[in-house]
Amino acid sequence: MSNILIKNARIIDPENNLDTQTDLFIIDQRIAAIGQAPDGFNADETIEADKLWLIPGIVDLSARLREPGLEHKANIETETRAASSAGITTLCVPPDTDPVIDEPAVVELIHRKAKQAQHSHVYTLGALTAGLKGEHLSEMAALKEAGCIGVSNCRKPVKNTLILRRAFEYASTHNITVFINATDEYLSKEGCAHEGPIASRLGLTPIPYAAETAPIAQVLELIRDTDIRVHFGRLSCARSIELICEAKSAGLKVSADVAAHQLHLTDMDISSFNSDYHVLPPLRTQRDMNALRQGIIEGTISSICSDHQPHEIDAKLAPFPATEPGISAVETLLPLTLKLVENGMPLSTAIASITINPARILGLDSGHLSVGSYANLCLIDPDREWTFSREDMLSHGKNTPFSGWSFTGKVVRTMIEGHSVFSE
């Protein structure tokens, strides 16, 4: 048992409406008090945090750790270490591993490896359909029992709408949230760039808005007048936000997130065929980017995630369309989110979008600093100016378009259940 005092930090906790300069006391891995010391508190360790921010540990809605199946790209140990160094204490793995997370043994494997690694907490989404093939329902109840906190078919299609509808109903029966990555298989086939002047000029196979908006509209119609919980991940289009907004007004239990890179990059960035900018859904226009930012400020999009996809170097060393999409992104989630604050987003909105809001979507008691809860938190030096660099990345995947970007604000310590898993 150890008592830790974090002294005089600016504590920012959107869940508890807290933004104040004070002390935080940890007893036996849990937050014992904020402000006033508990009776008889004796600090075993005191962390001077005069000029630091203290925020809840970051919760990342989507991070691929590449294990099992793609260990040549990365593994659970390397990626959770990278995540915790960037303030992420909890992350959620999508089911498109190899083998797919469609049976309890895979869930257990991932949880066991994550526990061994002793970095960020790792949760899993189970497959919505067996093998993500879109044909048979997965054993969702068993997956939930094994620890899955939701189900998803990732970007793989469920072409048969009857199967899709039944998958929603079955998930709802077991009170499981369905995570949707809206993608029309045909409209996005072989596509690698936003349909617009850039893709037309570069001769890249375009992905129209409708590849995202048509399936969103379809799902919203399928779940109308139900109490099914659906989360739409990685939105990229302005129109998608309108659809989600309408659905929320109609009382549907829907939520949405956006990948951090979609809030900083546009299709202009691919115009030198730089494969580090190859992502799916594709980078869209300035107008979409602005709408996504506004969607966060207005609350239609509640969360920002990393959409972490580490790759080996060869995966990006090919002509643009032949490269694998995705960014190694856990280490840029917080910096890119803080940059939104520099650009006018309220600080509490930005912090909430990477802490309490994603925790709520995942149904986790996390992402806040309530007294009595586990001390999952992160200390930030808000004034530190630094340059993000490929060479300094801890992730196994060095695929980032942000190498060379300057940021203000850096994680100096991450605590999980009262233990410092990272400190500078």
Next chain:
Amino acid sequence: MVNKATRPTDELIGQDLWNIQLNEHGQLKHFLTIEGLGTNILNQILDTAESFAGVNESVKKVPLLRGKTIVNLFFEASTRTRTTFELAAKRLSADVLNMNISASATSKGETLLDTLRNLEAMQTDMFIVRHADSGTAHFIANHVSPHIRVLNAGDGRHAHPTQAMLDMFTIRRNKGADFGGLRVAIVGDIMHSRVARSQIHALNTLNTGEVRVVGPKTLIPKDIDAMGVNVFYDLQEGIRDADVVIMLRLQKERMTGALLPSEQEYFNLYGLTEERLQIAKPDAIVMHPGPINRGVEIDSNVADGERSVILSQVTYGIAVRMAVMSLTLGANVATQKQNQEPNS
């Protein structure tokens, strides 16, 4: 898009799309796309080609690139284009190596970069590259050793700059060097055409009066007008008063992709016939990058008719490719002229 000031100059993959083609003196180093090249460079290519066109007629061979090794690196089947590159290289006295690498060979695990490294080791001076993926020529130019030059012989739907330049050469020979008064219509499958994209850039760089694209909506890429063209969906309207009509080849697979119902309907609506050509200017020329689908995009009477310059396009192709090869390898025409005397 934010934060341009702190954007990286990416050390690993990206160099600027356009500057990579030019050396520090602004001279042509690689030839990857027309986009971003100045009018002066395009004119330099055309002028150089003009001098080679003369050479072709009188002497068959000049020693300009003697001792140089040029590799034709074709990942997509092509006989015609490859042959004209080969012929151009041989007329410049270079050694030519033809590599036809099928997709299956690279799927054995050897990456594109592995292939390149192997060929580089053979003391290559220039790669002429054709590949099904847009951006391949840029990718290769970004990764070859500094002394190697890269010529794009077609990458995906992106660019086919030597074809565009031989088309410009053909127009110049027929219509004169001032493109300002010309109206050029490009007809057909713009969507999948690297030729059309390069033509559009070249025509605009040479200050063409009006550039038009004509085709059904399924074959016109979105926002193509941003490249500086006027879009027409009706053939008659599109070629009205045109000085130059460029017909594009229609691939058979466009039918299966639901882009078109049938070849017959396409010909009925967009096929160029003698009768339809009446609506263009009386002295309009008809061009086609080949190979022609007779009776699909163009009627035989037109293809073989007096307005057609299709065969001279093929002939000029050699001179233009000689020009680009000699310019990128740094051998200028003045030297060539001197060398030509004792040789002839």
